[in-house]
Amino acid sequence: MIKNILNLGDAALYCDFGSDVNQEINSNVIKYFYHIKKLNLKGITNLTPSYNKLIISYDLNIHSFLSLKKKIENIEIKENNKLEKNLIEIPVCCDNNFALDIKRVENKLKLKSEIILEKFFSKNYFCYMTGFVAGMPFLGDLNQEMRLKRLETPRVKVPKGSVGITEQFCNIYTFETPGGWNILGNTPQNIFDTSNQSNPNLVNPGDTIKFYRITLDQYNEIKR
Amino acid sequence: MKSKDRNYFKILRAGINTTYQDLGRNNLYHIGIPFSGAMDKRNFQLLNSLLQNDYNSPVIEFAYQGPHLKYFGKDIFFCISGNVSFKIISKEGVIDGNSYQCYLLKNGDEVDIHSTNKSVYGYFSINGTFGVDYYWGSCSINTQAQIGPNNGNKFSKDLEIELIDINNSFNKRKLDYLGSTIENIRVIKGTNYDYFSKSSQNKFFKESFKITKLSDRMGMRLEGPKIENIVDPNIKSEGLVKGVIQITSAGDPIIMLSDHGTIGGYPKIATVISADYDRLVQLTPGSNIKFKDVSLEDAETLYKLYQMETNNLISQIK
Numbered sequence: 001m002i003k004n005i006l007n008l009g010d011a012a013l014y015c016d017f018g019s020d021v022n023q024e025i026n027s028n029v030i031k032y033f034y035h036i037k038k039l040n041l042k043g044i045t046n047l048t049p050s051y052n053k054l055i056i057s058y059d060l061n062i063h064s065f066l067s068l069k070k071k072i073e074n075i076e077i078k079e080n081n082k083l084e085k086n087l088i089e090i091p092v093c094c095d096n097n098f099a100l101d102i103k104r105v106e107n108k109l110k111l112k113s114e115i116i117l118e119k120f121f122s123k124n125y126f127c128y129m130t131g132f133v134a135g136m137p138f139l140g141d142l143n144q145e146m147r148l149k150r151l152e153t154p155r156v157k158v159p160k161g162s163v164g165i166t167e168q169f170c171n172i173y174t175f176e177t178p179g180g181w182n183i184l185g186n187t188p189q190n191i192f193d194t195s196n197q198s199n200p201n202l203v204n205p206g207d208t209i210k211f212y213r214i215t216l217d218q219y220n221e222i223k224r
Numbered sequence: 225m226k227s228k229d230r231n232y233f234k235i236l237r238a239g240i241n242t243t244y245q246d247l248g249r250n251n252l253y254h255i256g257i258p259f260s261g262a263m264d265k266r267n268f269q270l271l272n273s274l275l276q277n278d279y280n281s282p283v284i285e286f287a288y289q290g291p292h293l294k295y296f297g298k299d300i301f302f303c304i305s306g307n308v309s310f311k312i313i314s315k316e317g318v319i320d321g322n323s324y325q326c327y328l329l330k331n332g333d334e335v336d337i338h339s340t341n342k343s344v345y346g347y348f349s350i351n352g353t354f355g356v357d358y359y360w361g362s363c364s365i366n367t368q369a370q371i372g373p374n375n376g377n378k379f380s381k382d383l384e385i386e387l388i389d390i391n392n393s394f395n396k397r398k399l400d401y402l403g404s405t406i407e408n409i410r411v412i413k414g415t416n417y418d419y420f421s422k423s424s425q426n427k428f429f430k431e432s433f434k435i436t437k438l439s440d441r442m443g444m445r446l447e448g449p450k451i452e453n454i455v456d457p458n459i460k461s462e463g464l465v466k467g468v469i470q471i472t473s474a475g476d477p478i479i480m481l482s483d484h485g486t487i488g489g490y491p492k493i494a495t496v497i498s499a500d501y502d503r504l505v506q507l508t509p510g511s512n513i514k515f516k517d518v519s520l521e522d523a524e525t526l527y528k529l530y531q532m533e534t535n536n537l538i539s540q541i542k
Contacts, residue, residue, distance in 0.1 A: 006415055007412065007520050008414070008415060008465055008468065008492070008495060009412055009465055009467055009468060009495030009496070009497065009498070009523075010412060010495070010497050010498050010520055010523035010524055010527065011465070011498050012465045014415055019460075021460055033254065037251075037254075044251070045250045045251065045259070046250060046251055046252070046253040046254075046259070046465075047251065047253065047254055048253040048254055048462075048463030048464075048486060048487070049254055049463075050460070050461055050462040050463055050487060051460050051461065051462070052460060052462075053462040053463065054463075055253075055462070055463035055464075055465065057253070057465055060498055060524065060527050061531070064524055065520055065524070129254075129461075129487065130254065130255050130256055131253065131254065131255065131256035131463075131485075131486040131487040132256060132461075132485045132486060132487040132488070133256050133368070133369060133485060134255060134256040134257050134369040134371070135255055135256055136256055138461070138487075174256075175368075175369060175370075177368075192255075192256075194359070194369075194370070194371055194376075197359065197360055200255060201255045204255075205254070
């Protein structure tokens with residue numbers, strides 16, 4: 001299922017699963033990720049699954065590129081190896097104070113805001129990967145008519161909890177960070193919990209997300 | 225804890241970016257948490273060796289300007305690594321200290337770390353350890369994700385730092401070492417090398433790049449000839465590693481450092497080899513660097529040589 005293994009610098013394998021972004025390729029990446037994670041190989045210092053790549057960082061004192069490449073190539077993963085999937089429901093408030101880019105999205109998509117939100121909440125989303133900043137989930141896929149590019153000039157600070165869309169994807173900003181996605185609302189739910197060291201992420205690769213809409217009062221209630 | 229039993233530093237001035245660091249945390253990229261850890265691993269390793277501490281003991285890392293610390297407690301030793309100017313203020317007077325040399329500290333003494341010289345990072349520790357909490361097996365402070373002791377924040381004035389496990393049988397040790405610097409940064413071509421025009425590929429290796437002020441523990445932004453992308457200014461977001469050099473849409477290189485975002489969507493032109501990382505991070509804004517292309521096999525050998533050199537330095541400590 002891995003098409004090709006290259007080196008990324010002198011301390012990481014770059015495993016290529018294809019160039020498309022779809023759930024089938026991504027599920028393969030995630031299967032490999034969980035499988036290798038479970039093997040608990042000495043000297044592996046990080047595994048980074050993404051849409052269609054898996055990067056394996058290693059300790060140069062323990063592995064060299066060629067020897068580790070061989071090890072990874074010899075891994076066999078059974079096709080019927082089912083992914084563990086959780087359905088996670090996440091509340092989102094689309095009050096004007098939170099829907100920072102709703103006007104822009106209305107203009108670009110030529111749809112009324114209520115229609116946009118109705119379409120957004122009508123679908124479940126698959127988690128392709130988490131990262132960039134701690135716990136941030138990359139979710140998809142949005143319907144064709146909901147797709148638009150990111151902001152021309154990214155925001156210096158996107159508020160924590162913001163829910164944004166771009167192209168076929170949506171995400172949740174787990175921390176205040178710079179970013180250029182189109183923000184439709186905000187969740188009061190904590191998506192990354194530093195105090196929970198065994199499982200800090202609410203959403204993990206392979207999970208399914210269902211967003212549901214809440215009022216500002218409900219938002220403040222949960223926040224409290 | 226009764227106050228007379230306490231051994232602690234009070235921070236009189238915090239410095240610019242002062243944090244606890246150790247070797248960092250592994251195997252968390254997939255949830256978006258980078259390695260962190262001491263930026264310059266050689267100086268981290270030398271410091272813990274000088275103080276006969278465990279190899280992964282926490283140290284205090286500072287950038288440009290360090291902290292001014294006042295000590296309260298029983299006699300201890302401290303040491304600083306890196307190219308650092310500092311003063312020790314005691315009842316006997318004020319003396320200038322030298323890096324890689326241990327000094328005695330008595331109750332009421334102060335250490336004032338003015339600055340790093342022609343370098344960015346310096347390290348401070350004692351013959352013992354700091355009373356810190358561990359997060360995913362590491363006490364490294366990641367200020368971006370607010371992970372680590374001190375609520376994941378850098379040090380601030382009036383903070384008190386507890387010392388524990390003081391090694392009472394410790395004797396002063398030192399190392400004659402002036403540090404090592406480089407101008408040419410050796411790299412391995414990246415996975416998107418062919419995204420860039422032939423002339424830009426040539427420029428990348430022939431011309432020099434200036435390190436800008438927009439550099440911190442997350443990354444180092446460079447300025448120089450624009451690197452022209454002839455395929456696509458973006459790739460499908462994928463994992464990043466320490467030392468990888470991405471080219472932004474504006475055509476400027478940005479090198480990912482220890483606290484970097486774990487995923488990115490800019491094409492990767494090259495990756496700094498592991499042997500040159502410690503010396504790369506010590507280059508100050510305004511410095512000019514040139515990239516030199518090496519093979520993977522050479523990079524692996526150069527790393528072994530670099531580690532041997534570090535071990536050799538450790539064996540020279542007396």
